[in-house]
Amino acid sequence: DAGVIQSPRHEVTEMGQEVTLRCKPISGHNSLFWYRQTMMRGLELLIYFNNNVPIDDSGMPEDRFSAKMPNASFSTLKIQPSEPRDSAVYFCASSRQGIDYEQYFGPGTRLTVT
Amino acid sequence: QKEVEQNSGPLSVPEGAIASLNCTYSDRGSQSFFWYRQYSGKSPELIMSIYSNGDKEDGRFTAQLNKASQYVSLLIRDSQPSDSATYLCAVNSGGYQKVTFGTGTKLQVIP
Numbered sequence: 392d393a394g395v396i397q398s399p400r401h402e403v404t405e406m407g408q409e410v411t412l413r414c415k416p417i418s419g420h421n422s423l424f425w426y427r428q429t430m431m432r433g434l435e436l437l438i439y440f441n442n443n444v445p446i447d448d449s450g451m452p453e454d455r456f457s458a459k460m461p462n463a464s465f466s467t468l469k470i471q472p473s474e475p476r477d478s479a480v481y482f483c484a485s486s487r488q489g490i491d492y493e494q495y496f497g498p499g500t501r502l503t504v505t
Numbered sequence: 506q507k508e509v510e511q512n513s514g515p516l517s518v519p520e521g522a523i524a525s526l527n528c529t530y531s532d533r534g535s536q537s538f539f540w541y542r543q544y545s546g547k548s549p550e551l552i553m554s555i556y557s558n559g560d561k562e563d564g565r566f567t568a569q570l571n572k573a574s575q576y577v578s579l580l581i582r583d584s585q586p587s588d589s590a591t592y593l594c595a596v597n598s599g600g601y602q603k604v605t606f607g608t609g610t611k612l613q614v615i616p
Contacts, residue, residue, distance in 0.1 A: 422602040433608040434549070434593065447603060482548055491556075492537045492597045492604060496548040 395416070395497035397483050403503045409471040412500045415464055416485030424494060425458055425468050426482040434482075440466065441488070473504045508532060509596050511607035519615050522580040526610050528594030537597035538570055538577045539604065544590045553579060584614045592594070 396415040404410055407489050416423045424439040438448040439461045448458070460466040470477055478501070483493040510529045518524045526540075537556055541549035554562045555568040555577065567580040577596075581588055594607040 393593075424602075434606045436603065439603060441602065486602045488602065491554065492602050493539065493551055493554055494595075494602070494604060495551060499548050 395483055395485050395495055397497035397500050398483075400498060400499060401501045401503075403505065404473055404505055406474055407472045408504075409469065410473045410477075410502060410504075412468040412481050412483075412502070414466045414468070414483030414497060416466070416483070417495060418464070419486075420485035420487045420495075421463065422486045422488060422494075423460060424464050424484040424486075425466070426484065426496075427479045428482060428499075429479045437468070470502075473502075473505045478502055478504050506552075508598065508605045509594055509607040511551075511592075511594050511610045513608060514611040515613050516610055517613045517615055520584060520586060522584050522605040524543070524584045524588065524612055524614070525591050526579040526581075526592050526594075526612065527576060528578065528607055529563045529576045530594075530596045530598075530605075532598040533575065535572075535598050537604070538568070539595040539597075540566075540568060540577075540579045541595060541606075542590045543593060543609065549593055577585075581612075584612075586614045586616050588612060589614045 413494045423438040428434045437450045443460045482499045483497045486494045540553040543549045553568040555570045561568045565582045569578045591609040593609045595604040597604045
């Protein structure tokens with residue numbers, strides 16, 4: 392089975408530009424998570440969806456960040472406008488509803504905002 | 506108080522020794538506990554899950570859970586240089602699928 396797929400793997404953009412990160416969860420998984428990882432703050436949960444519905448977006452840093460999940464196989468995280476402090480690795484993870492709660496991570500998108 | 510706490514390390518052990526990684530959590534209602542391994546520049550990889558008190562063994566890895574004391578640990582037997590990585594503890598504190606991650610412990614296995 393294919394794992395979680397993320398694109399692009401690397402993104403370099405200038406401050407003020409719009410950035411869109413994409414994620415395809417594992418087939419059959421009904422929960423999807425967006426994380427951000429930096430050296431300073433570690434792994435932070437930004438938002439998660441259950442059955443395509445946003446459940447908790449309290450980790451989204453500010454209004455410049457938005458996330459959507461239009462169907463069970465696709466999600467986007469958008470930053471507009473981007474700022475240098477948004478530079479980080481963004482991970483998408485998915486899990487299957489049940490008692491196990493095991494999350495499986497994609498390879499991540501390394502974002503650099505200059 | 507952080508929800509999930511780990512010593513950041515680095516924890517250095519000689520090759521062949523047992524590495525012991527510890528994690529404490531604050532929510533007594535937590536039910537599910539995980540250990541992830543993250544190599545530098547890579548994504549976290551799930552290596553162990555544990556749901557009930559006691560030990561769970563998988564190859565060279567043993568996860569230990571003590572809910573009364575609110576700690577979970579990971580033992581790596583016969584440590585290898587390839588085990589050198591950051592190990593993240595994660596805890597499910599109820600409510601859908603959300604888990605909380607610790608900041609990770611960096612393990613260095615010295616040949």
